[in-house]
Amino acid sequence: MSAKKTRPTKAEPKKGKGAKTARRTPAKAAPKGAAGASRTVPKRAPTKAPGTAPARPKPSGSALKRKVTLEWEGWFQIRTSTDPDPTDEPYGVSGFTFALPGEPLLDRVVRFASPAKDPGFNPLQPRSHSPPYGVTVRNVLVGKKPVKDHPLLGATIDLLPDEKWRPPTEEQRNNALLGDTGDDGYMFVDPFIFEIRKDDAVITCHDHLDPKRPEVTVLEATAEQLKRRGFYDMDLANVDAFMAAVNQAMAGEFTSYAGFRTKRRGLIERDVDLLRSIPQASRTPEQERGLRNLEFRLHQLMNTNTGDRPFIRLGATWSRRLTFNGKIDINKAARKNLGGHRFPFSDVTVEFWFGVFDCDTHSAYAKGTLTMYVAPI
Amino acid sequence: MSFLEAKRLAERNADPGKKFDVEDRDDLAKLLRAGAALEHSLALEYLYAGYTVKRPGLDEMTSREDEAMRRWRGTLFLVARQEMEHLGIVNNLLNAIGERPDFERDPFPQDRTVTPEGLPLELRRLDKDSLGVFIQWERPGWKAQERLPPNLKRHLLVRSAHNPFPAAYTLEELYLGIRDGFEKLTREMGEDKLFVGNPAAQHVYDDPSRNMLVQAVRGIDDARSLIYQILEEGEGFSFVNEQHTTHFERFCLMAEEMKDLGSFVPSRPVVDNPTVLGTHGGTTLRGPAAQVGELFNLAYDCMVLALARGYQYRAEDLGPKGDPFRVNAMFNLGFQPLMTNAIRPLGEMLTEMPSGAGDGTFAGPPFERLTTAADLDQPRDAFYPFLRGQLQKMLDLADTLAGPEDGPCAPGVPERMKFVRENLKLMVRKYDNEMQGVPQ
Numbered sequence: 001m002s003a004k005k006t007r008p009t010k011a012e013p014k015k016g017k018g019a020k021t022a023r024r025t026p027a028k029a030a031p032k033g034a035a036g037a038s039r040t041v042p043k044r045a046p047t048k049a050p051g052t053a054p055a056r057p058k059p060s061g062s063a064l065k066r067k068v069t070l071e072w073e074g075w076f077q078i079r080t081s082t083d084p085d086p087t088d089e090p091y092g093v094s095g096f097t098f099a100l101p102g103e104p105l106l107d108r109v110v111r112f113a114s115p116a117k118d119p120g121f122n123p124l125q126p127r128s129h130s131p132p133y134g135v136t137v138r139n140v141l142v143g144k145k146p147v148k149d150h151p152l153l154g155a156t157i158d159l160l161p162d163e164k165w166r167p168p169t170e171e172q173r174n175n176a177l178l179g180d181t182g183d184d185g186y187m188f189v190d191p192f193i194f195e196i197r198k199d200d201a202v203i204t205c206h207d208h209l210d211p212k213r214p215e216v217t218v219l220e221a222t223a224e225q226l227k228r229r230g231f232y233d234m235d236l237a238n239v240d241a242f243m244a245a246v247n248q249a250m251a252g253e254f255t256s257y258a259g260f261r262t263k264r265r266g267l268i269e270r271d272v273d274l275l276r277s278i279p280q281a282s283r284t285p286e287q288e289r290g291l292r293n294l295e296f297r298l299h300q301l302m303n304t305n306t307g308d309r310p311f312i313r314l315g316a317t318w319s320r321r322l323t324f325n326g327k328i329d330i331n332k333a334a335r336k337n338l339g340g341h342r343f344p345f346s347d348v349t350v351e352f353w354f355g356v357f358d359c360d361t362h363s364a365y366a367k368g369t370l371t372m373y374v375a376p377i
Numbered sequence: 378m379s380f381l382e383a384k385r386l387a388e389r390n391a392d393p394g395k396k397f398d399v400e401d402r403d404d405l406a407k408l409l410r411a412g413a414a415l416e417h418s419l420a421l422e423y424l425y426a427g428y429t430v431k432r433p434g435l436d437e438m439t440s441r442e443d444e445a446m447r448r449w450r451g452t453l454f455l456v457a458r459q460e461m462e463h464l465g466i467v468n469n470l471l472n473a474i475g476e477r478p479d480f481e482r483d484p485f486p487q488d489r490t491v492t493p494e495g496l497p498l499e500l501r502r503l504d505k506d507s508l509g510v511f512i513q514w515e516r517p518g519w520k521a522q523e524r525l526p527p528n529l530k531r532h533l534l535v536r537s538a539h540n541p542f543p544a545a546y547t548l549e550e551l552y553l554g555i556r557d558g559f560e561k562l563t564r565e566m567g568e569d570k571l572f573v574g575n576p577a578a579q580h581v582y583d584d585p586s587r588n589m590l591v592q593a594v595r596g597i598d599d600a601r602s603l604i605y606q607i608l609e610e611g612e613g614f615s616f617v618n619e620q621h622t623t624h625f626e627r628f629c630l631m632a633e634e635m636k637d638l639g640s641f642v643p644s645r646p647v648v649d650n651p652t653v654l655g656t657h658g659g660t661t662l663r664g665p666a667a668q669v670g671e672l673f674n675l676a677y678d679c680m681v682l683a684l685a686r687g688y689q690y691r692a693e694d695l696g697p698k699g700d701p702f703r704v705n706a707m708f709n710l711g712f713q714p715l716m717t718n719a720i721r722p723l724g725e726m727l728t729e730m731p732s733g734a735g736d737g738t739f740a741g742p743p744f745e746r747l748t749t750a751a752d753l754d755q756p757r758d759a760f761y762p763f764l765r766g767q768l769q770k771m772l773d774l775a776d777t778l779a780g781p782e783d784g785p786c787a788p789g790v791p792e793r794m795k796f797v798r799e800n801l802k803l804m805v806r807k808y809d810n811e812m813q814g815v816p817q
Contacts, residue, residue, distance in 0.1 A: 083587075083713070083717065084454075084458070084587055084713075084716070084717050085717070086717045086718045086721050086722050087718060087796075087800075088722065088793070088796050090434070091432070091433060091434075091447060092447075093447060093450045093451050093454060094450075094451055094454045094455065094458075094587075098447070100444075101433070101440040101443050101444065102440070105434075173714065173718055173799075173800055173803055174713045174714050174717045174718050175709070175713050175714060176713070176714035176718055176800055176803040176804045176807055177803055177807070178807065219799055219802075219803065223810060285440075288440065289440040292440055292441060292444050293444075296444060
């Protein structure tokens, strides 16, 4: 992450009303009204072969396949070094993220799961005053209609490790990855295995940088393969995103990030005062270390000379969209919840933004949709 | 060389009221080149000290020491970045008057008979003595010193211990000489005759999160304000900086803390002025450290070549419609990936490797130039293949040192070399992609 402004890539169409239609339209079909569009030809009545049985009425499209959209969002953790520190800086020196004494090293792993889930692998490392972690399904739409009691409501979203147990990791290499300028903010996440889980129901969607060679990592992928996984739009002052994320974390009292920053500072100051009230000779080594760590965080929050570094990306979001190109697994319980199986050969698409980086707690927010077509049982 | 020329100019001046009397554009360019050499050298000096600071996981420290060392490294790197910013400003000033930008400097250790104030310019680990020298470099001029509070004033007292050489001119006098030179030549020649450089060659950079701001020079007002910025950020020229973020104050604060930490030694036992080439004195690195030092030199030299060529903004390097694709490729190579993902990791790795002297000392990054001005000034069709050849040498050496993909690195080379190799491959791939897309 850095402050450099970049232009969106042309790899994906701009988000907008026409974008999805364009993607769904067969390549050769000319848009309505466009130059070269075919004239409207009056439809002939279908000719019926003599002796054949009367045609059965075709079921409507909605009876054949049903669009199901899962709307999900939530806070997650990403403990990454930030520019101008090198990518593998484990402690943080010159950027605005730091692993403090007693904390694990910065590892760039994206942790979507809530603390309760699978504490043995990929555990979260919450700092005090972290937002509530956990990315979950908040709404389910069948067609365009929200289903209030859908069984997948509340399902957890997680990014899984791959077969070699490589965790989902952010890669950028200080803008060395892509072959053009302005790749700042791509922050590729690889591997990208998206899981939706509620009780016994599990949906797992795999995406590969190179579907023909799933073992390819960001280091070997071509620029085009990387761009597909990267962002198609960015917004460095996304107030709506900030409000959605921060007010959820802190009871809806903020209209700007300055208020959030002041509140966090006040909370840490209170903790510092509490620890300082214990005579130094009576403090345990953990308390002493905790006090120093809190003082360090406070120093970062107070240091307005450096451009509000811990919160410098609170208002920034990067939008991504991709159609999974790997295996889609929907287990029996999930099929039951969805009311059917995935419509054969249909796309499963995820579209989301992530951003609103609260670098004081190494937290960020993600919000998006997963869309699939279900053939009802 | 540039310090010597500035010293000669100082000796030529008969006016006791000021140190320099700029007579023409050539004089002004000489002073600016001395400024560029100084900013470049100081940036490396501070980076070197930063690389030597003890690190958690590598050195035993209490949580208090650990936290202080992180801050000190951050401070040294921040000040080094601002010296790079000043180097960028000085090169914008050179470009503005139609003079060639300059990234040359003398090898370390530099000749103290010509350096400004006779202060040492050398690569040394961070300790009380080297920090004392840093404070001297960044201290305010004599007038501002009178206004210093006592806690800062006492840090000036160590000056005599470090400076047995007569002060030909001070850093402040150098920049005031440059400012006066700009003003005098503007008066005599007119602004339009002095500022004849290509405005497109001004390299602008604004990133508050990195504490860096390099603005364009379009005339005398910009020149004046940028010279003021250099003096203000470094020494607190006017001493009106209420946020206490001048280099001088940052270093004084570090000295206070160093005193509070008592006998704690803040840096690893790293040699002074390490060298691979061995042509200018210093401590010759041996064994694996010499090979990693060679790779470091290649990366540093490629970075300087790329930035120097980018700043030149040559007409022949532009595309058919004047598009600066090649210039951008130079900056994209030199600024971020090489500095952050090759030079710094290699510099830090060297301070973990035995120097080869057999005395328990560790190596350090040599910061040696491998190419000359003649290499830089080659015509387009020769320069870019030459630079690509240097990048290939760097890749090949990194490949040898990092060993097989699934095997260990070369003996004595830290595992981090594999990360550096990955980065170098990515950088060269990115560079190749960018250069392939350049319209001929």
